[in-house]
Amino acid sequence: MKKNPRVCQPCTACCDGWVSMNIKGVDVYPGKPCPHSTGKGCDDYENRPPDPCVHFQCAWVQENSVLPEWMKPNTARVLVVRDKLQWQGLSVDLAVPVGKRIPPRALNWLKQFAETQERPLIYAEQIIEKGEYSPSQNLIAYGPAAFQQEVLEWTAAGRKLW
Ligand code: SF4
Ligand code: SF4
Numbered sequence: 304m305k306k307n308p309r310v311c312q313p314c315t316a317c318c319d320g321w322v323s324m325n326i327k328g329v330d331v332y333p334g335k336p337c338p339h340s341t342g343k344g345c346d347d348y349e350n351r352p353p354d355p356c357v358h359f360q361c362a363w364v365q366e367n368s369v370l371p372e373w374m375k376p377n378t379a380r381v382l383v384v385r386d387k388l389q390w391q392g393l394s395v396d397l398a399v400p401v402g403k404r405i406p407p408r409a410l411n412w413l414k415q416f417a418e419t420q421e422r423p424l425i426y427a428e429q430i431i432e433k434g435e436y437s438p439s440q441n442l443i444a445y446g447p448a449a450f451q452q453e454v455l456e457w458t459a460a461g462r463k464l465w
Contacts, residue, residue, distance in 0.1 A: 309364050309375075313343040316376035316401045317359060321429075322384075322465060323438055324355055333429050334436035362396070369416070374409060376401050381409040387465050390423050390450055397465050398426040399440070414445055423450045425464060 318340035323332040331337045339347045351357060362383035363370045376382045380401040388395040398405060398413055405413070405426055417424040423446030430437040442464070444454035457464065 308366055309368065311364055314375060314377035315340045315342055315344065316382045317355075317361060318345060319401070321382055321399050321401050326356070327352060330438075332436070332438040333440070371412075374412070379406070379409045381405045381413070383413070384465055388425075390446075390453065393421060393423055395423045395425060395446075398424065400427060400429060403429045403431065417445055423447065425454060 315336075318331075319336040319342075320331045320333050323330070325331065326337045326339070329338060336342075337345075339345050339351070345351055345356075361376060362368060362385045363375055365385070370383060373379060374381065374383070382399045382401055384397040384399075386394055387397060396413065396417065398410075405428075410426065413424055413426065416422065423444065425442055425444050427440040427442055429440055442454065442458050444451040
């Protein structure tokens with residue numbers, strides 16, 4: 304029997320600015336959620352833009368997700384994006400905290416997954432300046448030394464990773 308697909312509600316982690324984006328002309332970033340996010344859903348769901356709203360799926364909600372049930376972004380406080388980035392033929396997982404930092408349980412799971420599946424990982428920490436979240440984030444690479452070096456070069460060059 305096919306398992307029921309996972310549903311987003313009441314999660315709004317991707318609408319709440321933990322990943323910077325622009326929604327219908329409005330910049331959304333940490334500390335500045337999409338104006339249509341109610342914190343439990345979207346108040347303009349029928350008119351949400353195709354990109355990113357309709358097309359985006361985090362790794363937890365994807366069909367046949369590799370993430371365990373407890374890693375739902377609003378409770379595990381981490382949002383994982385898969386298959387956006389490749390490094391030397393390997394898929395890189397991207398993980399963003401829903402809050403300042405990814406909690407230890409979720410981060411340990413992601414690191415172990417990166418090791419066993421040979422999937423390099425990039426995870427973020429939010430930057431707080433004068434008591435407010437900054438639109439930019441610190442990025443930490445977890446994987447082979449050459450991968451870590453390359454991510455340092457990407458970030459120094461200002462490359463956008465997601
Ligand atoms: S972060 Fe994932 S589960 Fe949460 S609303 Fe976005 S796509 Fe759905
Ligand atoms: S328009 Fe709706 S679905 Fe899109 S980011 Fe805003 S709250 Fe989320």
